[in-house]
Structures are given as structure tokens and as C-alpha cells.
Amino acid sequence: MTVEASEDTASFADLTLRPELLNALSALGYEEPTPIQCEAIPPLLEGRDLLGQAATGTGKTAAFALPVLQGIPPRDGDGDPVALVLVPTRELAVQVSEAFHRYGRDLGARTLPIYGGAPIGRQLQALKRGVDVVIATPGRALDHIARGTLRLGGVRTVVLDEADEMLDMGFADDIEEILQATPEDRQTVLFSATVPPRINGIARRHLSDPVRIEIRREPAEPGTAPLVRQSAYVVARAYKPAALGRLLDVEAPTAALVFCRTREEVDQLTETLNGRGYRAEALHGGMSQEQRDRVMTRLRNGTADLLVATDVAARGLDVEQLTHVVNYNVPSAPESYVHRIGRVGRAGREGVALTLAEPREHRMLKAIERATGQRISVEKMPTVADLHARRLELTRAALEETLLQDDLETYRVVIESLTDEFELMDVALAAVKLTHESGGGSLDEEEIPEPAQRPVQDKRARREPGGGQKWRDFAPSRGMVRLFLGLGRNAGVRPQDLVGAITGESRLSGRDIGAIEISDRFSLVEVPENAAEDVIHALRRTTIKGRKPTIRRERHTPRR
CATH class of the missing domain: 3.30.70.330 (RRM (RNA recognition motif) domain)
Structure with a gap:
């Protein structure tokens, strides 16, 4: 079954959900289900296995969480979990657990995220007290299975969320071992943004006559801009730091996520950006969980506006104020590109995806376009004149906001005293100049040359x-x-x-x-x-x- 996004959606009441779930959804402000929820919830409520292909941000967490919560039996005291959700990262485990808690609060559902990098003692105590739903990363789930503290004999439903990401991170054997520890008659649900052959292999081995659903993003109406604007800039390697700074200055993102290939590149680029006056934070697998939590706190509370990260560290992140994703290098696989740009344009919010491509990577952009069916516009790097024009535009916007919102009477005496000696227009020009220069300047005031395109020769x-x-x-x-x-x-x-x-x-x-x-x-x-x-x-x-x-x-x- 392949389903495209449509406006002809049912209400949550039409999905025969329990009153407690409907009340929770209403309190959260959910008005109508998304396409993935409309198509996935009915067969899941019937107990069918399901293979769903849906991009991040389409509402798939509720698509599997609501049926799982619907089937939780009433019970008191101790109890082994009736549902297990496997996710690739700690961040996603926390987000999914929070979603289960919000939806199932009126049911008294007990949910527990278990993941590495956190004290295992609290997880052991919670498992001993009894839980209904466990949301786990594969490695920590196996740790608890080996200890005998995570007993899966009573599991009725297993969900593999972001399955392609888990395989990319090397969890294939762990997933197989975990599934072997669950009952054969369980319900199995698999969600993935992409469905490469390895995902189909898991589906053949572990899903029984599954319902297959593919949710495609709704195409933009003719003449309208897509939800995520995708652009690329071909830049020689030596000029990439300057090019990134130029784009950040011109785009002026509220918050941006910059993807790099390696930890070393993340650390080096973060240092370069901070040296240029940006508020940048690094995030990669070489950092402790405590360090990563501090970074995310600074990003969410606005004390940092740039996050420079590797793919592994950034998987599962959902930062509401994120407006831009930047690929500092062209991703080596179209699937990586899909996951990266999925960080923006979520829940109806607009976003921007920018890619810096070296000349030799130009053909990789075409491969991504073919695989995703989406156009990546290759544009010229903004010039110094473009940068100056953008800064003036931002200065004008700041002045306009001040004129509309702020109490300016305190400063009237300054204007009146100056206009005794100078023309009012000259005073205004001087004020604009001070405002404009207070915004600071970039260190890359030279033009960034277009790279010479030369073919690779067989030497x-x-x-x-x-x-x-x-x-x-x-x-x-x-x-x-x-x-x-x-x-x-x-x-x-x-x-x-x-x-x-x-x-x-x-x-x-x-x-x-x-x-x-x-x-x-x-x-x-x-x-x-x-x-x-x-x-x-x-x-x-x-x-x-x-x-x-x-x-x-x-x-x-x-x-x-």
C-alpha cells in the first residue's frame, strides 16, 4: 500500500481510539491525524505487522505510540513490558519516551527510556518496579537482557524506529539478537525514512504479512516555494570556511546545524567559527553524554546558535528553533542527505538546506537529486556586495522593529539637541551607521573565487x-x-x-x-x-x- 499525503484526513475520533487518548490529544492541541497516522493506526489496532516508509517529521511517533498505548492492559504493581521500541540514539529515546508519556498520561502508562551514557542504577530500579513500554537503544537493551533485568517474554509489540539509521550505525546483529528474545507471535512494526535492501531483508525475516505504507511528502503547489529550500554552492576546499561564514551572514539563521564528516573536522570548524564571532558548539561521538547534554541545553535556550556535528551525534535531534541545515561536505549517500535535511521543515515549519560542494563532489549532487526526486539548486556564492546589501536589509529590519515596539521618548532630547546643529536627515544617517556597524563585520571581505572545473585524469x-x-x-x-x-x-x-x-x-x-x-x-x-x-x-x-x-x-x- 503506497499512500501520498492528502488533505482528506479523518479525525482522531474516527480512528476508534480510547477516550483517554483522545482527551490527551485534544489537550495537546492535535486537531487531525497526519497521513501516516491515518494509514498506520487502523491496521496496528487490528494487530497487523507494518512496514512504514516515512520521513522524519511526518508524525510517525504518534502513529505507533497511540496503538501501543491503546493495547496496554490495566494492571497494578510489578510487571514486565508489553511493548519495546528500539531507536538508534539516546536523544531519540528520550523524545519518543516523552511522547508516550504525553499521550498516555490519562492511562497511567509507565514508560522508560534506557540508553547508554546514563546511570544504569535508575534504569534497574525502574525495571524492577515494573514498566509498560521500554524505549531503548540496542546496545543498552542487550546489556539489560544479559543481566536478566529486561525480560521480554510478555512483549506483545516491537517497534523498530529509524530502522535504516540503526543499520547504518552497525546495530544489525544487536537487533537480530533482541528480536530472538521476544515471543514469535508478537506484533512487529518497522518505520524507516528509506527502504534499502537490508531493511527489506529484516522485513522478510521478522514481519508476518505486513501492511506496507509509503508516505510521500506533499508536493508544493505550482508557483509556491517548497517547505525546505535546497541549495548548493560549489566551492574550492581552501575557501570553505569563508564560504560557510558568508552564507551564515547572508542567511542569518535563527539556529543552524552544520554537518561534518569527522570528529576532527567538527572540532576544527567549531573553533574557526567561534574565532569569527559566531556562537558555535561541537557535538560528536567523542564527547561524554554530560557534555552533549550541556551543548543541547545551550542550543535550546539560545546561548548558542550554531551546532557543528557529525551524523551519528545529530541523529534523532529535534530542535524547534532550527531553521537551517548546512552540509559542510556532500553526504556520501542519498539516505544521509534525506536524514540531514529532515532536521528542518518539520511540523509545517519552513527550513533551508545548504550544501557546500567541492568541484569533485558536483556529480554526487546529481546522484542525490535522482535518488530523492528533489531538485537541489546550484547557486553562485554571494558576493561582498550581496553581503553588504543583506546587512543593510537586516539593519533596516532592526530599526523598523524598534520604531514599532520600543519606547523612544528617552532619546528625544538627543535628537533635539543635535538638530540644532545638524540636518535631521544627517542625524538619522549617523544613527543608522552606528546601528549597522554595531552588528559587526565578517572576516571574509574578499570575494570567494569560483573554482576551476577540471576533469579527473587517469594518470x-x-x-x-x-x-x-x-x-x-x-x-x-x-x-x-x-x-x-x-x-x-x-x-x-x-x-x-x-x-x-x-x-x-x-x-x-x-x-x-x-x-x-x-x-x-x-x-x-x-x-x-x-x-x-x-x-x-x-x-x-x-x-x-x-x-x-x-x-x-x-x-x-x-x-x-
Whole structure:
């Protein structure tokens, strides 16, 4: 069953929910169910298994929470959970648990989030007292199962929320082990923003005759702007920090989330942004849970307006004031792009998604467009003149707001004394200038050049010696060393893949890389000797064609 968003939605009363749930929804201001709720709740109330594909922000938490709460039996005292919800991150566990609590408050439903990075003692006590619904990250769920403190023999419903994210984070084996600990006749519900083959595999193994639902975002009306404006800017790597600052100045977001690939990049970019006068906070997996909680508190209370994060750290975040998402690099997979931009444009709020693409990443934008069916507008970087015009626009808006709202009588004496000596227009111009300059200035007042577009060349053509011999039979060029990578043509590796991986993860440029040879099962690449260890270290932290390569200095002794 594939369902597109529609305005012809039923009321919550039409979904035959318990009065306690209807009262809670009314008190929360929910007027009508979203499309995913309309389509998912009836079969779930009937006990059917379900595979739902729906983007973040479509209301899928209520789509599975309300049927689960509907089926909670009345009971007193101790009790093992009747429902288990698995989620990828601690942040999402807390959000889902809060949603269950809000919806089920009149039922007295007992919900408990369990996750790593929090004291296990409180979780043990709550489980001992008895709970109805457990919302857990897979790792901590297995810890409790092993301890015998999370008993799943009475579970009637298991929900896998953000299933594709859990697989991407390496929880596939954990999920299989957890499902084996639940009754075979349970109801299984799987929600995912994307449905790659691995998700279909889980569905085939663990779902029985499931209802399949796909909720597509409602297309914008002709002539109207989409809910999330998606733009990309092609920028040379050396100018990316300046380009990010320029875009932030022009866009003036209320709060923005900037995605980076690595922890090191997050820390470095956060330091750069703070040095430029922004209020930026870092968020990545190398931080303790206490540090991450403090960062999120500062973002939500407005003492920080930029969050620089890795994908793993930012999964499951829902920050109401977030207006912009920035991809500091083009995501390596369309699914990552979908999850990233899903942080904005939620619950009817408009949002902006910006992507900084290096020239070699331009083709990756096209792949994302094909996979998502959404256009990413490639635009020119705003010029210094654009920046100045935007600042004047913001100054005018600030003055207009002051004129409409503030009590200005206190300052009348200043104006009257100045107009005895100067023209009123000149006084106003001076005031505007002071207001404008008080907003501060950016450090990137130079134009950001457009990058030169040059094709990636296969360097074997000019380096390979004649006579049928491979260039690996000869010593590397002076000052160069040869690296062995355990991936070749059989893995779909091409010269541009290797060049892109090396330049993307190390300080080398394409011009620094020497000859490349790709065989069926391995590849050889020449790099400067003084950069070899950096390249090896960098490539061991990344993937090429979705696989982590074996990489080392070549051991082959060339023939003379």
C-alpha cells in the first residue's frame, strides 16, 4: 500500500481510539491525524505487522505510540513490558519516551527510556518496579537482557524506529539478537525514512504479512516555494570556511546545524567559527553524554546558535528553533542527505538546506537529486556586495522593529539637541551607521573565487612504461612512495574514486598524487613520501565504494 499525503484526513475520533487518548490529544492541541497516522493506526489496532516508509517529521511517533498505548492492559504493581521500541540514539529515546508519556498520561502508562551514557542504577530500579513500554537503544537493551533485568517474554509489540539509521550505525546483529528474545507471535512494526535492501531483508525475516505504507511528502503547489529550500554552492576546499561564514551572514539563521564528516573536522570548524564571532558548539561521538547534554541545553535556550556535528551525534535531534541545515561536505549517500535535511521543515515549519560542494563532489549532487526526486539548486556564492546589501536589509529590519515596539521618548532630547546643529536627515544617517556597524563585520571581505572545473585524469596513461611492463615494476618517482590498497576493479574502484578519497580525507590536492594503477583486486597509488603516513591514517578512517580498504606501503621490490 503506497499512500501520498492528502488533505482528506479523518479525525482522531474516527480512528476508534480510547477516550483517554483522545482527551490527551485534544489537550495537546492535535486537531487531525497526519497521513501516516491515518494509514498506520487502523491496521496496528487490528494487530497487523507494518512496514512504514516515512520521513522524519511526518508524525510517525504518534502513529505507533497511540496503538501501543491503546493495547496496554490495566494492571497494578510489578510487571514486565508489553511493548519495546528500539531507536538508534539516546536523544531519540528520550523524545519518543516523552511522547508516550504525553499521550498516555490519562492511562497511567509507565514508560522508560534506557540508553547508554546514563546511570544504569535508575534504569534497574525502574525495571524492577515494573514498566509498560521500554524505549531503548540496542546496545543498552542487550546489556539489560544479559543481566536478566529486561525480560521480554510478555512483549506483545516491537517497534523498530529509524530502522535504516540503526543499520547504518552497525546495530544489525544487536537487533537480530533482541528480536530472538521476544515471543514469535508478537506484533512487529518497522518505520524507516528509506527502504534499502537490508531493511527489506529484516522485513522478510521478522514481519508476518505486513501492511506496507509509503508516505510521500506533499508536493508544493505550482508557483509556491517548497517547505525546505535546497541549495548548493560549489566551492574550492581552501575557501570553505569563508564560504560557510558568508552564507551564515547572508542567511542569518535563527539556529543552524552544520554537518561534518569527522570528529576532527567538527572540532576544527567549531573553533574557526567561534574565532569569527559566531556562537558555535561541537557535538560528536567523542564527547561524554554530560557534555552533549550541556551543548543541547545551550542550543535550546539560545546561548548558542550554531551546532557543528557529525551524523551519528545529530541523529534523532529535534530542535524547534532550527531553521537551517548546512552540509559542510556532500553526504556520501542519498539516505544521509534525506536524514540531514529532515532536521528542518518539520511540523509545517519552513527550513533551508545548504550544501557546500567541492568541484569533485558536483556529480554526487546529481546522484542525490535522482535518488530523492528533489531538485537541489546550484547557486553562485554571494558576493561582498550581496553581503553588504543583506546587512543593510537586516539593519533596516532592526530599526523598523524598534520604531514599532520600543519606547523612544528617552532619546528625544538627543535628537533635539543635535538638530540644532545638524540636518535631521544627517542625524538619522549617523544613527543608522552606528546601528549597522554595531552588528559587526565578517572576516571574509574578499570575494570567494569560483573554482576551476577540471576533469579527473587517469594518470596511468602518461606514467605506464612501454614493453608490456606495468609501472609498478619500476621504482616510484623521486620523493614519492607507493601505497597498496586492497580494493580494485572488482569493487568498482576507479582512479577518480582514489583521488577523491585521498584529497577528501588528507591535506593533499589532486596535483600532489602521482601514478595510479588499478588491478582486479588491489590498487597502487603514488603519494609524496612526507605525506604517506597521513594518507594511510586518513584512509583507514573512511570508506571507498562503501568498504574500508586495507592500506599500507607497498612491499613489492621493483625490478631494475
